[in-house]
Amino acid sequence: MLEIFNPNSTDSAGLTEYAPDSTAAGTLVFYHASQGKPLATPWQVALARSTLLTQLSLPEGYILDCACGSGIQLGAHMALLQRPGIGVELDVMRAQASAVNLQSIAQYRNELNSVRMQNTRIVAGDGRDGASVCSAIAEHLNSERLPPIALLHLDPARPRNSRTHGLDEMAPRLDEVFKGWAPYLAEGENGPALLLDLSPRLTHEQRLAVERMVDEVWNGITRTWVWTSRGRGRVDRLALWLGSASTAGVARRFVRIPPSITEEAYVISGGESLASGDGLPVHLRQPPRRGERISILDAALVESGLADEWLKSVTKSEHITWGDVEGRRPQIHHKHPLRLENEMDRMLVQATGRVVALARIQLGLDTVDQLVELVLEHDVAKMTIRVPLAPEIQPKIQGAIDRQLARRHGRREAFLVQQPGDEMFLICIAE
Numbered sequence: 556m557l558e559i560f561n562p563n564s565t566d567s568a569g570l571t572e573y574a575p576d577s578t579a580a581g582t583l584v585f586y587h588a589s590q591g592k593p594l595a596t597p598w599q600v601a602l603a604r605s606t607l608l609t610q611l612s613l614p615e616g617y618i619l620d621c622a623c624g625s626g627i628q629l630g631a632h633m634a635l636l637q638r639p640g641i642g643v644e645l646d647v648m649r650a651q652a653s654a655v656n657l658q659s660i661a662q663y664r665n666e667l668n669s670v671r672m673q674n675t676r677i678v679a680g681d682g683r684d685g686a687s688v689c690s691a692i693a694e695h696l697n698s699e700r701l702p703p704i705a706l707l708h709l710d711p712a713r714p715r716n717s718r719t720h721g722l723d724e725m726a727p728r729l730d731e732v733f734k735g736w737a738p739y740l741a742e743g744e745n746g747p748a749l750l751l752d753l754s755p756r757l758t759h760e761q762r763l764a765v766e767r768m769v770d771e772v773w774n775g776i777t778r779t780w781v782w783t784s785r786g787r788g789r790v791d792r793l794a795l796w797l798g799s800a801s802t803a804g805v806a807r808r809f810v811r812i813p814p815s816i817t818e819e820a821y822v823i824s825g826g827e828s829l830a831s832g833d834g835l836p837v838h839l840r841q842p843p844r845r846g847e848r849i850s851i852l853d854a855a856l857v858e859s860g861l862a863d864e865w866l867k868s869v870t871k872s873e874h875i876t877w878g879d880v881e882g883r884r885p886q887i888h889h890k891h892p893l894r895l896e897n898e899m900d901r902m903l904v905q906a907t908g909r910v911v912a913l914a915r916i917q918l919g920l921d922t923v924d925q926l927v928e929l930v931l932e933h934d935v936a937k938m939t940i941r942v943p944l945a946p947e948i949q950p951k952i953q954g955a956i957d958r959q960l961a962r963r964h965g966r967r968e969a970f971l972v973q974q975p976g977d978e979m980f981l982i983c984i985a986e
Contacts, residue, residue: 570652573585576597578597605631607810622645622709629653686735745799750796782855789883849886879975906941909984915980926980968984
């Protein structure tokens with residue numbers, strides 16, 4: 556028996572885990588049952604994704620989130636698209652929390668009495684069972700027809716402590732959701748609309764496997780892969796937008812969420828289909844040289860396969876050599892400064908500067924004095940380590956450098972990098 560919650564009348568009785576969302580200026584407080592807070596989508600990220608949906612032509616009908624968790628992304632979709640929603644969550648307490656959170660979002664936006672909220676429901680049940688959910692909703696709302704689904708959003712649960720995620724670890728499974736909901740999805744200009752929220756740890760081959768699963772149900776459906784990042788050297792969200800939720804001619808999209816909650820996301824679109832390759836630049840190892848410039852780019856931008864397209868907009872007839880294309884600090888070598896004329900472009904560069912010295916040392920606490928003496932020759936007041944070090948030693952070395960430089964009277968900022976496979980450290984003056 557499915558349990559149905561009406562967000563307009565559900566209260567928080569029995570829910571104990573809640574917290575204000577810092578990306579909503581603390582004005583929204585969300586409940587997270589069953590330790591759901593670490594899994595919840597931040598409000599700022601949810602809004603950025605829903606904003607992209609408003610630019611598309613979706614079919615008429617409900618927004619469905621068939622593994623809705625705390626309901627935050629569903630609430631953002633409903634608010635910006637002005638559509639009623641159906642959330643499905645296997646855990647009853649999470650379903651209740653989701654209903655309460657939808658109520659909070661509607662109250663925050665002064666839309667609690669809107670028609671869409673009156674028709675919105677959260678179902679505690681199996682998110683794979685489209686037939687049972689649609690029938691229960693139709694009966695609950697005294698409707699003679701099943702609710703049309705304008706958009707299916709799926710964010711399956713994944714193991715929290717795994718460094719890699721397999722497709723069979725997702726719950727619910729993609730293929731089971733496709734089979735259970737395909738008959739109930741409304742057709743738009745480009746077919747049904749789906750947004751699959753996937754693990755950012757999927758490899759290129761696993762992403763291709765997802766596409767094959769999709770093609771088994773909707774062969775040849777249009778698709779746009781979307782990488783979303785909040786910085787910090789990683790991809791926060793990886794999603795596949797399908798059918799009427801995709802953008803024709805756009806195979807890849809990179810979305811950078813800015814630090815300020817008042818700014819809009821920075822979006823870069825383009826690229827080739829996944830079938831054409833992973834899109835990563837070609838790494839070319841070359842000896843480091845004084846005077847050349849080194850820039851460390853946003854790792855998620857590089858992983859999206861759109862870094863080369865972005866570089867064309869911030870360089871002029873520049874020859875770029877990739878010193879590193881993977882990991883948290885992808886590195887390019889170039890002759891002229893990057894043309895970072897706006898804050899959004901600067902946000903995609905972790906560091907950029909000119910090489911002033913080379914140091915062939917074993918970096919450790921016992922060699923900090925030697926490194927600092929070399930740095931002081933270039934009037935440096937602060938130097939940031941941007942090389943991979945063991946997490947237990949990195950802050951100790953950085954702290955030792957900071958303490959020594961604080962006693963001097965330098966005026967310039969610098970950073971320390973290292974090319975993969977090379978013992979040479981490069982001291983760069985920041986630009």
